[in-house]
Amino acid sequence: MGExxxxxxxxxxxxxxxxxxxxxxxxxIGEPSAVVLGAGSAAAEIAAKAGEYGAAKVYVADGAEFAxxxxxxxxxxxxxxxxxxxxxxxxxxSSGEGKEIAARVALRLGSGIITDAVDLEAGDGGPVATQxxxxxxxxxKSKVTKGAPVITVxxxxxxxxxxxxxxxxxxxxxxxxxxxxxVTSRTPRVSxxxxxxxxxxxVVSGGRGVGAKEGFGVVEELADAxxxxxxxxxxxxxxxxxxxxxxxxxxxxxxxxxLYVAAGISGAIQHxxxxxxxxxxxxxxxDPEAPIFELVDYGVVGDLFTVLPQLxxxxxxxxx
Amino acid sequence: xxxxxxxxxxxxxxxxxxxxxADDTTTDREGVxxxxxELDEYGVEQALRIAEASGDAEVTxxxxxxxxxxxxxxxxxxxxxxxxxxxxxxxxxxxxxIGTSAIIAKALDKVGYDxxxxxxxxxxxxxxxxPALLAERLGLPQVTLLSEVxxxxxxxxxxRDGDAATEQVEAELPAVVSVTDQSGEARxxxxxxxxxxxxxxxxxxxxxxxxxxxxxVGLAGSWTAVEAVAARPARTAGTIVKDEGxxxxxxxTYLAEQKFI
Ligand SMILES: Cc1cc2nc3c(=O)[nH]c(=O)nc-3n(C[C@H](O)[C@H](O)[C@H](O)COP(=O)(O)OP(=O)(O)OC[C@H]3O[C@@H](n4cnc5c(N)ncnc54)[C@H](O)[C@@H]3O)c2cc1C
Ligand SMILES: Cc1cc2nc3c(=O)[nH]c(=O)nc-3n(C[C@H](O)[C@H](O)[C@H](O)COP(=O)(O)OP(=O)(O)OC[C@H]3O[C@@H](n4cnc5c(N)ncnc54)[C@H](O)[C@@H]3O)c2cc1C
Numbered sequence: 001m002g003e004x005x006x007x008x009x010x011x012x013x014x015x016x017x018x019x020x021x022x023x024x025x026x027x028x029i030g031e032p033s034a035v036v037l038g039a040g041s042a043a044a045e046i047a048a049k050a051g052e053y054g055a056a057k058v059y060v061a062d063g064a065e066f067a068x069x070x071x072x073x074x075x076x077x078x079x080x081x082x083x084x085x086x087x088x089x090x091x092x093x094s095s096g097e098g099k100e101i102a103a104r105v106a107l108r109l110g111s112g113i114i115t116d117a118v119d120l121e122a123g124d125g126g127p128v129a130t131q132x133x134x135x136x137x138x139x140x141k142s143k144v145t146k147g148a149p150v151i152t153v154x155x156x157x158x159x160x161x162x163x164x165x166x167x168x169x170x171x172x173x174x175x176x177x178x179x180x181x182x183v184t185s186r187t188p189r190v191s192x193x194x195x196x197x198x199x200x201x202x203v204v205s206g207g208r209g210v211g212a213k214e215g216f217g218v219v220e221e222l223a224d225a226x227x228x229x230x231x232x233x234x235x236x237x238x239x240x241x242x243x244x245x246x247x248x249x250x251x252x253x254x255x256x257x258x259l260y261v262a263a264g265i266s267g268a269i270q271h272x273x274x275x276x277x278x279x280x281x282x283x284x285x286x287d288p289e290a291p292i293f294e295l296v297d298y299g300v301v302g303d304l305f306t307v308l309p310q311l312x313x314x315x316x317x318x319x320x
Numbered sequence: 321x322x323x324x325x326x327x328x329x330x331x332x333x334x335x336x337x338x339x340x341x342a343d344d345t346t347t348d349r350e351g352v353x354x355x356x357x358e359l360d361e362y363g364v365e366q367a368l369r370i371a372e373a374s375g376d377a378e379v380t381x382x383x384x385x386x387x388x389x390x391x392x393x394x395x396x397x398x399x400x401x402x403x404x405x406x407x408x409x410x411x412x413x414x415x416x417x418i419g420t421s422a423i424i425a426k427a428l429d430k431v432g433y434d435x436x437x438x439x440x441x442x443x444x445x446x447x448x449x450x451p452a453l454l455a456e457r458l459g460l461p462q463v464t465l466l467s468e469v470x471x472x473x474x475x476x477x478x479x480r481d482g483d484a485a486t487e488q489v490e491a492e493l494p495a496v497v498s499v500t501d502q503s504g505e506a507r508x509x510x511x512x513x514x515x516x517x518x519x520x521x522x523x524x525x526x527x528x529x530x531x532x533x534x535x536x537v538g539l540a541g542s543w544t545a546v547e548a549v550a551a552r553p554a555r556t557a558g559t560i561v562k563d564e565g566x567x568x569x570x571x572x573t574y575l576a577e578q579k580f581i
Contacts, residue, residue, distance in 0.1 A: 011483075011484045012484075070461075070462065070463070070464075070480075070487075070489055071452065071462060071464075072461075072462075075456075095483050096440075096448065096465050096482065096483070097465075097482060097483070099447065099448050099449050099452075100448075100449060100451075100452035100462070100464060100465075101452075102449070103417070103447075103449035103452045103453050103456075104452050104453065104455075104456045106418065107418060107421075107453055107456050107457070108456070111543065112416065112418060112542070112543025112544040113417065113418065113449070113543075113544070114544055115447045115448070115449060116446070116447070128547065132552070133446075134335075134339045134340075134444070135335065136552060137339070137551065137552055138340075138341065138549055138550065138551055138552060139549075139550050139551075139552050140345075140546055140548070140549050140550075141546070141547045141548040141549075142544055142545060142546045142547060143544070143545055143547060144543060144544050144545075145542070145543055145544060145545045146543035147543065178456075178459070179459060179460060179461045179491070180461055180462075180491075181461045181462060181463045181489045181490060181491035181495070182489065182490055182491065183487050183488070183489050184488045184489065184490055185487065185488040186485045186486070186487050186488075187485055187486045187487075188484060188485045189483075189484055189485055189486065202580065226580070226581075244467075244481065244502055245481070245483075250443065250446070251359065251440065251441075251500065251501045258580070259575070259578075259580050269335050269336055270335065273446075280578060280580075281555075281558075282571065282574075282575070284567075284571075288560070288562070293558075293560055294555075295555055295558075296555075296558040296560070297555070297556075297558040297559070298558050298559050298560075298561075298571065298574045299558055299559070299560040299561070300560075300561055300562075300563050300567040300568075300570070300571050301560060301561070301562045301563060301567075302562065302563025302567045303563070306563065306567070306568070307563055307567045307568045307571065308568065309568070310566075310567070310568025310569060310572075311568035311569075311571050311572050311575075312568075313568070314568060314569055314572030314581075315572060315575070315581050318572065318576060318581050319581060
């Protein structure tokens with residue numbers, strides 16, 4: 001089996017969970033190698049973690065270019081490494097930037113690209129990806145028919161499983177090419193202290209029904225009692241009640257947690273596009289006709305300002 | 321010379337309608353009502369604002385799509401774009417994103433541009449990669465996923481809200497830009513705009529005009545293939561209770577049964 005390159009997503013010097021999921025998936029279709037770009041002094045630690053999750057080799061490249069220029073330096077590095085290693089496939093996390101990198105790498109390698117896979121398995125003529133499309137109302141199985149497949153995979157598509165491998169570091173010098181936009185300043189996002197929205201096992205989201213910025217208090221209290229991430233509908237984000245980084249849906253984050261709780265959200269198609277693949281869905285809405293109830297495993301018709309606090313109290317009591 | 325802005329727009333099946341696949345596993349674009357992708361309205365809007373700010377600019381809208389895609393062009397023209405280009409050829413049916421980017425890149429070269437503006441993603445394919453592919457093919461800087469954008473003195477600047485950080489980015493023109501739905505509400509076409517749009521020029525191009533061979537595109541020329549399509553099994557009907565004072569507790573009992581608590 002060939003070498004499967006996994007572009008390791010990292011932030012604040014640590015591997016992000018989706019990268020470990022990719023390494024886990026890569027083992028199904030070949031032998032994983034990790035690619036760690038622009039990690040500075042954290043590279044060794046990140047490489048060790050990648051090794052724990054099955055990377056036999058870890059290609060490491062560093063340079064100011066990775067931070068100073070948009071997308072292109074990572075494309076340069078990943079393409080160069082894929083060519084040198086004669087990679088059998090390239091896997092990248094489905095994020096805005098991840099998809100852009102993957103697409104340009106595919107074009108340079110002469111490969112087809114599949115984005116937003118939710119599952120990956122070995123097939124006769126190469127890996128077969130499952131995509132969940134049209135707001136998750138269809139499942140499509142597709143494959144790349146030319147070149148080494150380049151596939152982006154959504155977070156939470158599988159659970160990471162350790163499988164210790166050598167994790168041997170190979171330092172790479174990248175030749176930077178092409179025209180790129182300059183990054184003139186960067187403001188890191190302030191962490192809320194809660195789990196990352198796309199990585200969380202439980203997400204509690206609030207919508208227009210929350211009524212005001214202060215209304216999100218009851219949503220956050222339930223989230224904290226459950227150890228969950230907080231999400232919001234676009235209506236709540238557009239109203240300025242919650243940051244856009246927390247938006248769930250077509251133009252926000254696409255989440256696939258074990259449990260999704262929707263409070264005061266009607267269930268518009270664009271919202272569904274971001275949460276319909278959740279394993280269990282629960283909703284609280286005062287309108288019994290709200291379309292969200294078509295999706296739920298359990299629904300409560302009622303006022304979220306009485307139901308959520310009662311639920312939070314029960315969760316705390318049961319957890320002791 | 322005036323600033324030549326080209327906005328790439330896609331004609332998509334209405335997301336609130338019954339979207340489905342045709343027998344050849346391509347998107348059914350005939351049996352379903354279509355429209356200008358809502359996310360491309362943001363691209364048209366930002367192009368018009370940049371043009372207004374520059375005082376000397378021309379906005380062209382460009383689409384690759386079937387006959388009905390002219391509706392998307394009309395909508396963009398009625399918002400205020402000056403002219404339109406429609407790339408339409410039966411052989412394009414079923415083209416993947418690599419092929420689509422090749423067609424659009426050739427069309428852009430033919431039309432001429434200083435600034436290419438795209439939406440953040442289509443509402444049907446939702447890949448969000450076409451702008452990056454255009455930048456790669458045209459050898460231009462990509463300044464993408466912007467929530468704020470402006471052009472001044474031949475430099476395009478913007479704000480990119482990434483996963484881990486918010487970045488200020490910039491590049492010299494010519495460049496490829498994509499804008500998000502956070503970039504500013506798109507205007508509604510006025511009655512005057514709708515009337516004027518009927519008289520605005522729409523240029524039609526086919527693959528011959530772009531020197532593209534039929535076998536480079538379409539289902540056969542695609543570098544990806546769909547093996548199977550299946551409707552997602554309907555979720556089994558859930559339990560719905562009315563809150564009579566115990567709704568939160570009942571929900572807690574359910575979550576405990578499911579081992580979430
Ligand atoms: C191109 C495009 C992209 C979009 N992308 C997204 C996206 O990414 N994410 C997204 O969410 N939307 C998106 N939308 C918007 C989407 O169409 C809906 O407008 C939006 O999801 C509605 O949000 P909501 O459910 O919070 O509000 P509403 O539809 O107004 O629903 C509010 C609900 O709260 C209930 N309610 C009110 N008060 C209470 C109470 N006290 N207790 C309990 N229930 C209460 C009401 O019964 C109602 O069902 C997009 C739209 C377009 C056109
Ligand atoms: C459900 C579904 C899944 C698909 N999955 C894949 C896949 O995994 N791999 C693959 O190669 N192809 C795939 N395709 C085909 C692909 O969507 C089309 O080839 C399409 O032309 C480009 O991709 P997009 O619509 O996702 O564009 P995006 O990259 O999401 O579009 C971004 C922007 O590019 C511009 N743009 C996009 N299309 C056009 C157009 N036709 N004319 C003018 N401007 C345009 C618009 O400004 C748009 O906002 C898929 C299609 C569907 C419907």
